Amino acid sequence: MSDTQTYFSNLKCRECGRLYPKEAIHICEFDFGPLEAAYDYKLIASRLNRETIASRPQTMWRYRELLPIDGEPTVGQQVGFTPLVRADRLAKHLGVDELYIKNDTVNYPTLSFKDRVVSVALSRARELGFKVVACASTGNLANSVAANAAAAGLTSYVLIPANLEKSKIVGSLVYGTQVIGIQGAYDQVNRLCSEIAGKYGWGFVNVNLRPYYAEGSKSMGFEIAEQLGWKLPRHTVIPMASGSLLTKIHKAYNEFIKVGILDQQPFSVHGAQASGCSPISEAQKKRTDIVKPVSNPQTIVKSLAIGTPADGYYALRSMAETGGSAEDCTDEEVIRGIRDLAEYAGIFAETAGGVTVACARKLIESGKIPRNESIVLCITGHGLKTQEAIHGECGEPRVINPSLREFEALIANDSAILQTQN
Amino acid sequence: MSVQVRIPAPLRKLTNEQELVPAAGATIGEVLENLNAAFPGLFERICDEGGNVRRFVNIFVNDEDIRFLQEKSTPVKAGDEISIVPAIAGG
Numbered sequence: 001m002s003d004t005q006t007y008f009s010n011l012k013c014r015e016c017g018r019l020y021p022k023e024a025i026h027i028c029e030f031d032f033g034p035l036e037a038a039y040d041y042k043l044i045a046s047r048l049n050r051e052t053i054a055s056r057p058q059t060m061w062r063y064r065e066l067l068p069i070d071g072e073p074t075v076g077q078q079v080g081f082t083p084l085v086r087a088d089r090l091a092k093h094l095g096v097d098e099l100y101i102k103n104d105t106v107n108y109p110t111l112s113f114k115d116r117v118v119s120v121a122l123s124r125a126r127e128l129g130f131k132v133v134a135c136a137s138t139g140n141l142a143n144s145v146a147a148n149a150a151a152a153g154l155t156s157y158v159l160i161p162a163n164l165e166k167s168k169i170v171g172s173l174v175y176g177t178q179v180i181g182i183q184g185a186y187d188q189v190n191r192l193c194s195e196i197a198g199k200y201g202w203g204f205v206n207v208n209l210r211p212y213y214a215e216g217s218k219s220m221g222f223e224i225a226e227q228l229g230w231k232l233p234r235h236t237v238i239p240m241a242s243g244s245l246l247t248k249i250h251k252a253y254n255e256f257i258k259v260g261i262l263d264q265q266p267f268s269v270h271g272a273q274a275s276g277c278s279p280i281s282e283a284q285k286k287r288t289d290i291v292k293p294v295s296n297p298q299t300i301v302k303s304l305a306i307g308t309p310a311d312g313y314y315a316l317r318s319m320a321e322t323g324g325s326a327e328d329c330t331d332e333e334v335i336r337g338i339r340d341l342a343e344y345a346g347i348f349a350e351t352a353g354g355v356t357v358a359c360a361r362k363l364i365e366s367g368k369i370p371r372n373e374s375i376v377l378c379i380t381g382h383g384l385k386t387q388e389a390i391h392g393e394c395g396e397p398r399v400i401n402p403s404l405r406e407f408e409a410l411i412a413n414d415s416a417i418l419q420t421q422n
Numbered sequence: 423m424s425v426q427v428r429i430p431a432p433l434r435k436l437t438n439e440q441e442l443v444p445a446a447g448a449t450i451g452e453v454l455e456n457l458n459a460a461f462p463g464l465f466e467r468i469c470d471e472g473g474n475v476r477r478f479v480n481i482f483v484n485d486e487d488i489r490f491l492q493e494k495s496t497p498v499k500a501g502d503e504i505s506i507v508p509a510i511a512g513g
Contacts, residue, residue, distance in 0.1 A: 015477065029432065030467065032478040032508040136512050190512035198431070210511045242513025290489055306513045313477060 007044055008068045011035040011211050014314070022068070024128055024208040034310070035211045037068035045259040050230055053261075060116055060219035066255055068215045069123045075152045076119025080219050082107050084227035084376070090344035094361055098374040100233065101341070102224050105349055105382040110147045110171070112140040112350075112381035113245065117216035118148045121205035124212040130203035131155060136193035137206075138186050138241065138303045139168030140350075140381050145205060146177035157202070159189050164302060165386050185297060187307045214311075217245045221252025224376055225262060232256075232267040234373040237360040239352045239380055240271040240280050240326070241304040243315030249378070250318040269318055270369065271326040272359030274301035274334060274351075280312045284326035289316050300331045300389045301351040303381060325368045327359035334358055335393050338383065348383035356380075425453060425498050428505040433468075436461045445504075450481060451494035453504060468506060478509040 011020040015033025026035055044065045056062035060080025061073050083103045091099035104113040118141070125133050134157040135145045142158035149156035158172050162181030172179050182189045197207040205213045225232055232253050238246040250269050256262040273281040276299030283291045291312035297305035309315070319326060329337070337357030342348050349357075356377050363369040383390075400406040411417055424444050429437050437443055445460070447453035458465035470476050473494075481488045482505040488496045498504065 026511055027478070027508065031470075031476050032432070033476075034478070034511065186513075191510055193512065194510045206512050207510075244513060292490065293487070308510070310509065310511045310513050 007039055007065045008037055008070070009040050010038045012038040022070075024125075024130070024203060026208050026210045037211055037215050039066065039068075039255075041255070041258050048259060048261070050226075050261060053226065060119065060216070060223070063219055063222045066218065066222070066252075066259075067120055068212050069120065070127055073119060073123045074126050075122035075148050076109075076115060078108050079115045079119040080107065081223055084224060085345065085347070087345040090340065090357075093340060093344045094364055096364055096369075096371045096375060098372075100224075100228070100374070100376045101345055101347055102220060102376055102378050103347055104220065104378070104380050105347060105353070109151075110140070110143040111385065112144065113217065113220060113378075114140040114144040114381075115148070116219050117141070117213045118144040118205060120216035121203070121209045121213035122148050122152055122154065125154070125203035125205070125209060126152070128203065130201075132157065132200075132202045133205060134158065134193070134196070134202045135205045136160075136186070136190045138305060139164050139171075139385065140303055141206065142177075142179070143168060143171040143385075146172040146175035146179075149177065150175040159193055159196075161186055161189055161302070165388055167385050167387060171385060185307065186305055187293075190306075190308075214244050214248060217248035218252035218255070220245070220378065221249035222256065224249075225253065225256055228374075228376075230262060232262065232265055233376040234266065235268050235270060235324075235363075235369045235375045236378065237270045237272055237356055237363065237369075237375065238378045239304055239356045240273050240309070240315055241306045241352075242309045243271070243280050243311035245378070245380070246271050247311050247314045247318050250322065266323075268322045268324040268369075270324040270359070270363055271315055271319055272356045273326065273328040274299040274304055274355050275328045275330050276301070277305045277307060278326075278328035279307065280309055280315050281326035281328040283312065284316055284319055289313055291316070299334075300386075301334055301355055303350060303352045303386070304355060325363060327362045329355055329358035329362065335390055337361070338390060339394065341379065342383070347379060349379045350381040350383050350386040351389050352381055353379040353383070424500060425502045425504055427453065427457060428503065430506055430508055432508065433464065433506065436464050436467070448497060449494065450483065450488055450496045450498060450504070453498060454494070480507045480509060481505070482507065 013028035013033045048065050058081040085101045087099050087101050107115045132155045135141050156177040159180045197204040277294050277297035279291045279294050294307035334354035337354035341357050445453045445457045
């Protein structure tokens with residue numbers, strides 16, 4: 001038994017607290033509550049500190065005591081530690097003092113935060129002896145499972161709604177994975193996957209390996225705290241599909257406090273959704289903890305189009321416990337959000353990033369996020385993956401002949417040049 | 423009045439592996455009580471100590487979730503099909 005084996009102790013039901021062995025299981029046999037990784041925090045507190053973390057390579061695995069595998073990671077060892085960017089021009093545009101972008105558009109290797117969860121899930125899948133891994137996905141997860149499985153030599157199947165963005169489909173196919181397009185919405189893909197997972201002996205990263213997979217998202221929270229100089233932002237705005245990322249960033253902040261890496265301090269987590277599929281945001285605004293499923297999501301934000309969010313209840317609880325709020329935004333506002341982030345921070349995000357920026361703007365304008373407090377926006381995937389969503393929305397290049405005369409005529413009254421002369 | 427109740431795989435140990443079982447009752451609450459009389463232990467798996475349907479269990483009457491009807495007071499009539507479905511993960 002390696003030294004690290006004792007940090008991650010059990011799986012535990014979030015509802016009743018029953019303990020389970022660390023196997024490929026994800027729900028409580030008794031009450032069907034989700035299982036979650038449990039740790040020996042006393043032991044971790046005695047071994048892990050800021051200096052130890054800072055001395056390690058700049059990847060998500062520098063927090064490995066708080067991630068649920070037994071040995072050393074064998075898949076995705078280079079994932080994470082993406083830039084936390086201070087975005088002063090965007091801050092000014094939104095009318096706030098202190099704004100940062102946690103930029104997972106450049107996560108390794110598939111340009112979304114999903115590399116974090118897949119790195120943990122596939123490392124654990126190998127420890128448990130799986131030869132075939134699989135997932136239900138709205139695109140980013142499929143890309144990441146395909147790439148990381150290819151690198152690790154695991155056979156993979158990815159199941160996706162057949163109507164996803166072309167770039168996301170190609171972004172899975174290229175790795176030689178088995179892509180199965182399902183005629184239906186994500187929730188139907190998901191239901192099918194839970195039937196397949198029960199029948200075949202495969203490691204489904206977001207079904208039977210979900211307790212391991214989901215913990216990978218905590219690394220985004222750990223990194224934010226470390227990169228801010230070992231403190232928490234007062235506000236973190238997080239996109240919500242299943243709601244899992246929001247609950248795990250909340251958990252990460254709490255764990256750093258629990259093991260003594262951070263002092264107790266106030267923080268709020270806020271959730272962002274697209275109006276065409278906003279079951280969690282709707283429930284938060286109505287102050288109810290019953291999440292009403294959306295049977296027919298209608299939004300350009302396909303990566304967040306989960307009508308029956310598995311962690312909706314817990315996301316609501318995280319927001320309530322931290323004084324956070326939820327917002328949702330129209331497709332037009334999403335596009336404006338994407339363009340604002342690009343034009344004022346130089347970061348090209350996929351549609352979910354547009355949601356985060358647009359909802360942050362609403363939370364600021366409604367006073368739920370005070371303008372003088374620190375804010376981190378979690379930007380989770382690269383814009384190249386959903387280019388079709390903004391085709392025609394950013395103008396077109398002006399085409400001329402290779403002639404200086406034509407060029408001079410073109411820029412004579414160009415506003416971009418006039419601005420630099422003021 | 424009799425309705426058919428669809429039992430999910432994890433609970434079939436309690437129903438002698440039967441997938442579809444008949445039960446009597448005028449409301450979901452009565453159906454659950456009667457099911458428990460026939461198959462002891464079933465009720466506590468579906469409802470918590472306060473008698474409320476557990477958070478990660480869904481009950482559907484002809485494909486409508488009772489959370490958006492009248493919860494356990496939802497009336498049922500002969501021929502209705504009731505499904506007990508654990509919530510699914512994913513995402």
